[in-house]
Each structure stands twice: as C-alpha cells, then as structure tokens.
Amino acid sequence: MTTTIEPAEDEASVSSLISVRDLTVSYDVARTGKKLVAIEGVDLDVREGEFVTVLGPSGCGKTTFMNVIAGLVKPTSGQVLVAGEPVTGPGPDRAVVFQDYALLPWRTVFDNVKFGLEMQKALKGSGWRDRVQEAIELVGLSGFEHSYPRELSGGMQQRVGLARAIVAEPRILLMDEPLGAVDALTREVMRAEIEKLIAATGKTVLFITHSIEEAILLGDRIVVFKSHPGAIKEVIETGLARPRSERSIQSDPRFLELRDHLWDALQGEATAAAVSK
Amino acid sequence: MTVTSATGTNRIVRPRRVVRSGEGKWAWLLVGVVAAVLLIWEAAVSWLQLVPAAFLPPPTEIIAAFVRLLGEPEFWQAFVYSMQNLLIGLALAIVVGVVVGLAVGWSPVLRFTVAPFLWLLYSTPKVALAPLFILILGLGNESKIALVFLLAVFPIILNTMEGAVAVSPSLVSAGRVFGVNGVYLGWKVIFPATLPYSLSGIQRGAALGFTGEVLGEFLGGTGGLGHLLEFAAYQFMMAEAIALVIVMVIIANLTLWLISTLRRRLAPWYDDRKIVGAS
C-alpha cells in the first residue's frame, strides 16, 4: 500500500470530454472600477463518464469555474472545449444544478422540473410526463408535485433543482453544492442515488462541495482549489472501489489518508484566506 | 429506485393569512368613530342649524340623494360612459406600459437613454394638459380616453421597468442553461417575474386614470359621472353632488381592491410588502 498522495496524471488527451486550457476569468467590479481576478491559469481535463469533485474555500472561484463550462460566463483568457468544440454558450449537452436553486417561484415543483426539457424536442411526444415524474421520484419529492418552491424547505428546493437538471438526461452534469442544504440523513440517501444514477447512465459530472467526505465518497478525482487568485492547488485520484458506502469506507485506510491530506490542504488555504483579509 | 425523504409523507400546509386578534376591536372602534361623526354632523346641520343645509346637507339628505341616484337611468348612463372610457384607456395603458416597461427595463441601452425622460414625464403634472387634450380631441370620448391613458401609463411603465431590472440574474441563468432564449426568455422568465410589479403599477395607474376621466368630464364633456357632478354643483344641488363624490370613492376603492385581489391571485408567490410604493 502506498502511503503518499500522488498527484493525478495530467492526461491532456484528445479523448477528454471537457478540457479547460489556461483559463482566467476576471470580473469588472463596477463599484470600484477595478478588475477582480476570480480564477487564473486553470487547466483541467475530464474524461467522459468521470466523476470529478471540486473542493475549495469559499470565494475561491468554484462557481465561476463551473459557469464558464456551462457557457454562462465568458473566459477572459484561455479556452474551454466540450467534446472538442469551444464553448460559446449554454447547450443541451450540459445541465446545471445551481447553488442558489434558481427555481421559478411561479411554477409548481412539477412545472419547474418540466422546465428542464421544455425547450427540447422531447416535449413534443407524450413520454415527457413520465420522465418528469421519474425525476421527481428520484429526488424523493413524490407527493409534492403541486407545491410551490416557497412551500418547500431549502433542501427540498435543492432537490427540485437536481431533478430539473437530470430530467433532460444531459451528457454533462454541473452541480454546484447540490447537497449543501440537505440534512445529513437525506444527503446520504441522495448521495447514494446520485452515485447509482451516474453509474447507470455513464454521465460526466463536475460536483462542487464543501464537504471533504462527500468529495472523497463521490469523486473519481478531486480537484482542490486555492484562493487569491482562484487556481487549482492539486488534483487527486481517489482510487477507491465502487460502489462506496459511507459506513464501510469510514474504516478504509485510503479514505482516512485522503481525508487527512485534504484537511491539511484546506486548512492551510482557509488560514491563508483569513490572514490575507 | 425511489427515495423516501424525511418529510415525504407530510403534506405542506399553505401559510394562511394571520388574523390578529386585536383587528376586530379596531374595526368596531372605526365604525363607532364614523357613526359619531355622522351624528354630530346631522345634529349640527339639522337640529342646531349651525351650518346652512344648502352648503352642507345633513347625512340623511345625502343618503336619500344617493338612493335616488341609484334609481335614475341617467345616472347609470353616466356610470357606463365613465367606466367605458376608463376601461379602454386603462387597457391601452396596460398594453403599452407593460411592453415599454419590459423593453426599457431589460435593455441597458434603453434604460440609460429613455428612462430619465420617463421619470421626468412621470413627475410632470399631466393634469395641466387636460384642457389641451379637450381642445385637440374634442368634447367626446377620445379626450377622456387619452387623459386616462396619459395618467395611467407612467406608473405602469415605471413599475414594470423596476421589476424587469430586479429579475434575479440566476433565474435568467437557469433559463439560458435550459435553452430558453430570446422571446421565450421574455415570456417564460422575465414577464412572470415582473408581473407583481406590473400589477402594482396597474393599481396606481387605475386610480390616477379614474381621476383623469372625471377631470376630463368635468372640464368639458357631454356625459359621465364627472359631467353629472359638474351639473349638480352648478345647480347647487349639494346633496346630489356629495352623493356622486361618494359613488366615485366607492368606484375607486373597488378598483383598487379588485386589482390587489388579482395580484394575490396571479402572483401568490410574491409578498406584496416587498413592493415599494404599492398602494
């Protein structure tokens, strides 16, 4: 057994589904008239079917990074390729689970989930109702189809956002802390469901989280971000067998090793961030 | 593969309006105060004769005039005339106001070039233009409809504009991610998100528009409640005049109530306390 954490090999191959090349994003801050560099010089290649988790302190540019891949934010410099094509905007091959849910408050749960495939050809047939219903069941919200977002808890709203993203079966799922507001028990169930879903459909996933355990449990690889400016600190291959159960993995030495390593990495970051403020 | 959520078996109880226990007491107090004022008024005019009844008729006389009014076909003709102009003018103002408001609110270019003029026009006392309208458009319906439109359209434009500016960027992002662009983005995201603001503007616009209608009829007209009021005042029939004013107050308040009910119906997700200047 190796006791060292080896950086994952950077295979800049043509076979990667997402490739991020020297990506820099800076925002114009209207109030001060200055530029804020959110992320700088980020390189990453994601293979088809890979589950990549992204860890990093708050404000290090994780959402920004994901938004560029989603086509919502334009790179200041550098490039993002999806399936070999430069990203020029959002597309049906990528769906996003938003950190702030971004549900339409005037729509019921059912209609919010339907929003995920509304603009696609899928809606012309008759099977779409079943698909919407299936997605709702998958996230455990059966019985709440006719509720409005304001009648749901934060965690439930987040699950509506998840259902909306998976309903159209996109090739790539971009998830921004999708389990952040879910209670521990539901999170564990949902985490297992996400893992099963991904395994069954072979989706490629980029999954942002604040939880070290979650990053290890879900990821094939873990991307650790640092802040000021946001950049990739390291990329770690988890190398744990699937399926992984939270209970059995707790005693796995590899899990413990990864967890300690990530703790140290993030603690250093958090301290650095606190000092620089 | 289904997941039973921790709350999966519970039904959500929709929040109901909280009725504060003190509210009923205050309502009775209000009724009491109104009754007392009416009684003092009646006493002062009819019994003590402190004020000549010709200037200020007692409440009983006004109530009698009110009832008489409701029985007159002439009154109902005037009522229909006024309401027709109000509705036409308001409908035009709603269509123009919402479209212009969405466009100006949504396009930064328009917002920086056009919006300052809209605010300027909004704060201009447009009532001053009423005689001009009557000169140009004549004594008929057209001048009244134009006046209603002019008074109602600005609050609708400005509220819709504010609403369009306030649409959450993450809703727009969600729209774009799921392929909702262009006209669809306007229809499926921007318009519904702005609706509560528009309705608030429509409410204000309706109140101002009604003022415009009555004023137009008052200044030069051949029909309508304002015309009746002018006639009654000219004939020195004070009880009738006051009864007509009461009718107008009722119409104005019914309109406000109707639109705020509509707003709660159409936009139940929106807490109307959040709307600045909602009235």
Ligand SMILES: Nc1ncnc2c1ncn2[C@@H]1O[C@H](COP(=O)(O)OP(=O)(O)OP(=O)(O)O)[C@@H](O)[C@H]1O
């Ligand atoms: N639209 C924007 N305009 C200006 N600055 C922005 C904008 N969006 C993000 N930023 C800034 O960019 C930096 C990175 O933000 P980002 O939202 O990507 O962080 P994050 O890693 O997702 O944080 P968290 O974990 O708290 O969600 C922050 O300093 C933030 O203030």
Ligand SMILES: [Mg+2]
């Ligand atoms: Mg974020």
